[in-house]
Every structure is written in structure tokens, then in C-alpha cells.
Amino acid sequence: MLRIAQTLTQQLQEAITRAYPEAAEPAAASGQPLDPQLAPASKPEFGDFQANGALALARGLGQSPRAIATAIARQLTVDAAFAELCLEPQIAGPGFINLTLRPERLAAELAARLGDPRLGVERAQAPGGGSAAPVIVDFSSPNIAKEMHVGHLRSTIIGDALARVLEFRGHPVLRLNHVGDWGTQFGMLITHLKQVAPETLTTADAVDLGDLVAFYREAKRRFDDDEVFQAAAREEVVKLQGGDPVSLKAWGLLCEQSRREFQAIYDRLDIHLSERGESFYNPYLAAVVADLEATGLLVIDDGAGCVFLEGIKGKDGQPLPLIVRKSDGGFNYATTDLAAIRYRFAVPPSGDGAGRVIYVTDAGQASHFAAVFQVAGRAGWIPEGGRLEHVPFGLVQGEDGKKLKTRSGDTVRLKDLLDEAVERAEADLRRRLAEEDRSEDEAFIAHGATTVGHAAVKYADLSTNRGTNYQFSFDRMLALQGNTAPYLLYAFVRIQGIARKGGALEAPAQDPLVFDQPQEWALARQLLQFDAVIVEVEEELLPNRLCAYLFELSQIFNRFYDQVPVLKANGPARASRLALCRLTADTLRLGLGLLGIPTLDRM
RNA sequence: GGGGCUGUAGCUCAGCCGGAUAGAGCGACGGUUUCCUAAACCGUAGGUCGUGGGUUCGAGUCCCGCCAGCCCCGCCA
Numbered sequence: 001m002l003r004i005a006q007t008l009t010q011q012l013q014e015a016i017t018r019a020y021p022e023a024a025e026p027a028a029a030s031g032q033p034l035d036p037q038l039a040p041a042s043k044p045e046f047g048d049f050q051a052n053g054a055l056a057l058a059r060g061l062g063q064s065p066r067a068i069a070t071a072i073a074r075q076l077t078v079d080a081a082f083a084e085l086c087l088e089p090q091i092a093g094p095g096f097i098n099l100t101l102r103p104e105r106l107a108a109e110l111a112a113r114l115g116d117p118r119l120g121v122e123r124a125q126a127p128g129g130g131s132a133a134p135v136i137v138d139f140s141s142p143n144i145a146k147e148m149h150v151g152h153l154r155s156t157i158i159g160d161a162l163a164r165v166l167e168f169r170g171h172p173v174l175r176l177n178h179v180g181d182w183g184t185q186f187g188m189l190i191t192h193l194k195q196v197a198p199e200t201l202t203t204a205d206a207v208d209l210g211d212l213v214a215f216y217r218e219a220k221r222r223f224d225d226d227e228v229f230q231a232a233a234r235e236e237v238v239k240l241q242g243g244d245p246v247s248l249k250a251w252g253l254l255c256e257q258s259r260r261e262f263q264a265i266y267d268r269l270d271i272h273l274s275e276r277g278e279s280f281y282n283p284y285l286a287a288v289v290a291d292l293e294a295t296g297l298l299v300i301d302d303g304a305g306c307v308f309l310e311g312i313k314g315k316d317g318q319p320l321p322l323i324v325r326k327s328d329g330g331f332n333y334a335t336t337d338l339a340a341i342r343y344r345f346a347v348p349p350s351g352d353g354a355g356r357v358i359y360v361t362d363a364g365q366a367s368h369f370a371a372v373f374q375v376a377g378r379a380g381w382i383p384e385g386g387r388l389e390h391v392p393f394g395l396v397q398g399e400d401g402k403k404l405k406t407r408s409g410d411t412v413r414l415k416d417l418l419d420e421a422v423e424r425a426e427a428d429l430r431r432r433l434a435e436e437d438r439s440e441d442e443a444f445i446a447h448g449a450t451t452v453g454h455a456a457v458k459y460a461d462l463s464t465n466r467g468t469n470y471q472f473s474f475d476r477m478l479a480l481q482g483n484t485a486p487y488l489l490y491a492f493v494r495i496q497g498i499a500r501k502g503g504a505l506e507a508p509a510q511d512p513l514v515f516d517q518p519q520e521w522a523l524a525r526q527l528l529q530f531d532a533v534i535v536e537v538e539e540e541l542l543p544n545r546l547c548a549y550l551f552e553l554s555q556i557f558n559r560f561y562d563q564v565p566v567l568k569a570n571g572p573a574r575a576s577r578l579a580l581c582r583l584t585a586d587t588l589r590l591g592l593g594l595l596g597i598p599t600l601d602r603m
Numbered sequence: 604g605g606g607g608c609u610g611u612a613g614c615u616c617a618g619c620c621g622g623a624u625a626g627a628g629c630g631a632c633g634g635u636u637u638c639c640u641a642a643a644c645c646g647u648a649g650g651u652c653g654u655g656g657g658u659u660c661g662a663g664u665c666c667c668g669c670c671a672g673c674c675c676c677g678c679c680a
Contacts, residue, residue: 055660321678493642
């Protein structure tokens with residue numbers, strides 16, 4: 001319906017110009033044409049679209065909003081193209097113009113979707129028509145030598161969904177896993193392992209990752225308590241970053257082991273990422289600081305290389321520094337993040353040539369990214385038109401409203417969390433099978449439980465606005481009713497049920513489609529909104545908008561399914577209803593797929 | 604002290620560029636099944652949108668003050 005909305009906006013603009021040339025022409029000439037403010041109708045009884053522009057024009061024109069709306073509507077009706085598209089426009093309320101598409105046009109739009117694998121979603125056009133600049137989505141980013149835990153859940157799931165939507169829109173997408181594989185932590189860990197478990201540094205898989213995590217904790221404790229150890233650890237970092245072969249070998253082994261553990265989780269969730277950790281940018285760090293020095297941004301303060309931020313003040317009202325070179329000469333994460341931005345925007349072959357860079361990290365890092373983005377901009381690393389965006393998300397909280405922890409107070413491992421979701425889904429399924437006296441084989445149960453469990457975790461996360469903290473609850477996410485993955489999956493299953501009972505969904509569609517029930521029209525209208533929702537997610541980077549759409553679609557479909565017979569209908573009505581079923585199934589499968597959630601035929 | 608985010612129904616949350624009577628879901632209460640999976644559908648009750656000002660034809664939405672909670676603030680990421 002995006003294309004229709006564009007057409008209507010243009011027709012409205014022309015109608016305004018015909019009705020009020022003395023106001024519209026100067027406005028258009030100044031590059032600020034009068035905006036008809038076309039929006040989707042806020043309620044079904046208002047039709048398909050509403051134009052709110054008359055209200056805003058009232059003051060400038062010195063007429064009542066209703067009079068203006070009436071004049072615009074009159075001009076619309078003399079436009080033959082408009083009359084072909086819409087019924088008579090209605091003036092309502094203080095001066096809204098309500099527009100209703102002609103039923104035959106809606107039916108024709110729907111029919112056009114039937115053979116279309118993209119379901120009406122256009123491919124994004126590269127500006128200038130050349131090959132598009134890649135979009136980089138930086139997400140997940142666990143730390144080497146640590147296990148993935150709830151803290152990585154949201155970045156991983158949200159980042160993957162955003163990448164899928166951007167890919168579907170036709171952008172080349174680089175999914176980058178900016179793993180923590182460099183920094184001080186390695187100095188600590190390697191120093192400690194040299195002393196207590198040297199074999200781990202020379203032999204692959206000498207210990208498992210759980211032990212490594214324990215070693216890491218010990219190392220961290222020693223680093224905090226023991227000055228001698230701290231000095232040794234710092235020295236080790238310098239060695240590593242300087243390319244010492246022994247340190248590098250140990251580092252490589254640790255990374256390889258962690259990498260396989262991460263991959264197990266990514267495989268379960270069907271998430272694809274290219275690893276490009278912090279270490280990748282090591283060769284570029286010195287150049288970053290040199291660039292900052294050359295542009296005059298670098299200031300040495302207390303021995304540290306700093307860039308003082310504009311508009312961000314510290315404790316005593318002084319500008320806050322971003323430290324890019326520590327007083328010991330080492331670099332820190334700000335330097336790495338700057339090097340990443342610089343590299344990602346740089347023209348190939350010296351960089352990625354990105355047009356848009358998206359960081360999916362928790363909201364706590366907002367000020368860090370604001371600072372880094374500001375410095376990158378002032379250093380001239382962001383090209384004209386380049387977009388650099390932090391996509392923040394809130395904490396995962398337990399049902400007590402506090403940060404999610406295990407009963408013993410530890411952070412929750414991602415693996416355990418997924419396992420529990422699947423176990424609970426399986427218990428649910430088995431109970432239901434027993435209650436309904438159904439019998440299914442173990443493969444069916446395992447596949448269904450795994451799909452539902454993982455889907456529930458993903459959907460629960462994606463369906464809330466990412467900006468706010470999110471309360472994690474197995475009971476809520478696995479519930480069979482409400483805005484949950486099982487509810488959506490079940491709507492899809494119902495359609496597959498119709499297909500199994502003889503509703504040949506793939507048969508050539510009735511032409512033209514004919515509808516006579518309000519439930520059919522409601523479903524048709526919802527199906528046609530899909531393209532607008534996808535474009536909105538691409539722009540706003542809010543997956544919950546897609547979730548809300550799919551939930552509404554499922555609700556509207558369930559109402560239709562409940563109240564309008566499909567297989568018992570005959571002739572054109574049956575064929576038209578089957579077409580609605582087919583499009584609903586296709587939309588659910590595609591939409592859920594863009595969220596990283598596969599569908600089931602039976603459950 | 605400075606900065607950021609949040610505050611909407613009993614609970615969990617939506618609310619798009621400022622637009623019509625603020626919406627869902629859960630929970631509560633009441634109804635629906637000879638019919639495509641009732642994992643569904645229909646209905647009822649439930650709101651001072653934290654609070655006080657301001658801008659506007661119009662504010663949950665924008666601006667300012669205040670209250671509450673969370674997060675960040677020089678060499679960790």
C-alpha cells in the first residue's frame with residue numbers, strides 16, 4: 001500500500017494547489033510544499049487513509065478547517081485518477097478528510113501479492129542507481145574466555161532481526177561480531193594461566209570453557225588485589241599487542257576454543273555472523289591517534305591522549321575528555337571503537353565503504369557512543385550522508401524487576417536459558433498431547449519443543465520496545481494466548497490445517513477476488529500493510545513494530561477463521577478465502593522469518 | 604554535582620511526524636463447540652498517561668520546573 005499512499009499524497013498535493021494556489025505555489029517554490037499529512041486511518045470506520053493537513057492550513061489561510069477540507073475534497077473528486085482509486089472522500093470531525101479505497105482496487109492489490117515472493121515489499125534503491133554501500137550491523141559481541149550469558153541475548157536477537165530486515169530490503173549487510181578478544185583482560189588471563197595451568201597455553205582444549213571462566217575470575221581477583229600481578233599482566237598485554245609469538249599462540253588457542261562455544265549457540269538460534277574482533281583493529285590504532293593529532297583534536301592531559309568533547313561536561317563543569325591513549329602509551333576501547341568507525345566508513349580497499357553503521361549494544365553505553373561518534377565526526381571520518389547509529393536496548397530483568405540472575409545469584413548462561421525454554425515447551429506439548437489423546441513420535445515432539453522454545457525467547461525479546469528494560473518470564477513468553485510466539489505459530493498451523501483438509505492454497509487464484517464479509521475485508525487490509533511495516537522497521541530499527549503487526553494479523557485471521565467458513569464455502573467465495581489464507585500464511589512465514597523465527601506446519 | 608533513560612489499567616507492555624472517544628495482552632467476571640486443531644472466538648469491568656506550569660485550533664507525544672527509579676561520568680569494555 002506504500003505506492004498507493006504515495007499516489008494519494010501526490011493527488012492531495014495537487015488538489016491543495018488547485019484549491020489554494022496563492023498559498024501552495026510559494027510554499028512549493030520555497031522547497032516546503034504544503035503537507036496534506038496523509039496517514040493510515042486511525043480507526044476502520046474512517047476508511048483506509050486520513051488526511052490531517054486541512055487543520056494545519058487553517059491558520060495560514062484564515063478559514064475554518066472544515067471549509068478547507070471541503071475545498072480540497074472537491075478538488076479531489078474532479079481528479080479522474082483519484083476517483084478511480086477511492087470512493088467519495090468524507091469530511092469528519094474538526095476537518096479530517098477520510099479516504100476509502102474502492103473495494104475492487106483493494107482486491108486487485110491483494111491479487112497482485114499472490115504470486116509475489118516479496119509480498120509487495122520493494123527493494124531499496126541505491127542513491128544514484130549504483131551498487132549500494134553496505135550496511136554494517138555490529139551485534140552480539142561476546143568476550144573471549146567467557147561464556148555467553150543473558151547480557152548477550154538482546155544484542156544477538158535484535159541485531160539478527162535488524163540484519164534480516166535490511167537484507168530483505170536488498171541492502172548488502174555486513175554482520176560483524178566485534179568480540180572482546182584483545183585488551184587488558186587477556187594480560188590477566190594469560191599471566192594467571194602461565195602460573196597455574198601452563199598447558200592450556202600450548203595445547204588446544206586442555207581445559208573446557210567452564211574452567212577457563214573460573215580461571216578468568218581468579219585472574220580478575222588477583223589483578224584487583226595484587227600489584228605485582230597487575231604489573232605482570234600489563235606487561236603481558238604489551239607483549240601480546242607487540243606480537244610476541246608465545247603470547248600470540250596462547251591467545252589464539254583461547255580464541256579458538258571460545259569461538260566454537262559461541263558457534264554452538266549461534267547454530268541453535270540460526271544466527272550468522274562474521275567475527276571481526278577488537279584485535280582486527282590493532283594495526284590501525286596508532287593511525288587513529290596520529291589522525292587526531294594531525295587535525296588538532298588531540299590534547300595531552302595528565303600524560304593521557306585525550307579529545308575534549310563539545311557540549312558534554314564533567315563533574316566540575318569542565319569539558320569531558322575521551323581518552324584515546326593511556327598515559328602508559330597503550331590504547332583502550334575508545335581507540336578501538338574509533339578505529340572501527342574509521343575503517344568501516346573508509347573507501348575499499350582500505351575499509352568497508354559502509355553507508356550506514358549500526359551498533360546494537362545496551363543503553364548503558366549511550367554516552368560512550370555519543371562521545372565516540374562525536375570525535376569520529378569531528379575527525380572527518382564519517383562521509384557525507386553516512387549514518388552512524390547506536391541502537392540501544394534495556395536490561396533483561398527477572399520477574400522481581402531486578403537484573404536477571406540464577407537462584408544462586410550468578411549470571412544466567414545463555415545455553416541454560418535456551419535449554420529451560422525448550423524443556424518447558426516440551427512439557428507443555430506433552431501435557432497437551434495427553435489431554436487431547438493425541439499421539440506423536442519423539443522426533444515431532446523434539447522438533448516442536450525446540451522450535452517453540454527458541455521462538456518464544458526470541459519473540460518475547462523482540463516484541464517489546466527495545467529501548468526499555470525487559471522483564472523476562474518463561475510463563476509469559478510460552479503462553480499460548482496473547483502476544484507470544486506460540487499464538488502466532490498456531491495461527492500459521494491453522495492455515496496449514498486447511499491446506500491438509502483439501503484447501504489447495506497454491507491453486508490459481510480466483511480472478512477477481514470477491515469478498516462480502518467484514519472479516520474478509522479486515523484481513524485483506526491488514527495483509528496490505530506489510531510493506532509499510534517493513535520499511536518502517538528498516539528506518540526506525542524497531543523490531544517490535546513488526547511483532548505488533550504480525551500479532552494483529554494473527555488476531556484478525558483467527559477472527560476470520562472462527563467466523564467465516566473456508567472449506568465449506570463454494571465457488572468464488574471459497575477460492576477468494578483460500579487466497580486470503582495463502583497470503584496470511586505467506587506473510588506470517590516471511591514476517592516471522594525476518595525475526596529469525598521458523599514456522600511449524602503442526603504443533 | 605553533571606548527563607542519559609524510564610514513569611500510561613491490578614500485572615506486562617503498545618502508542619508512528621502533535622490529530623477524532625488513550626489501545627493490546629494477561630489476570631478478573633460472563634458467554635460460545637453436531638462445523639477447517641477451543642492453543643480459538645464474543646462480551647463486561649478496569650485510566651487524573653508520575654506531578655506542576657507552558658506552547659498549540661489540538662499534547663500521552665513538544666518545551667521548562669519538580670518527584671521517583673535505573674544507568675553513565677579520565678586512563679575496564
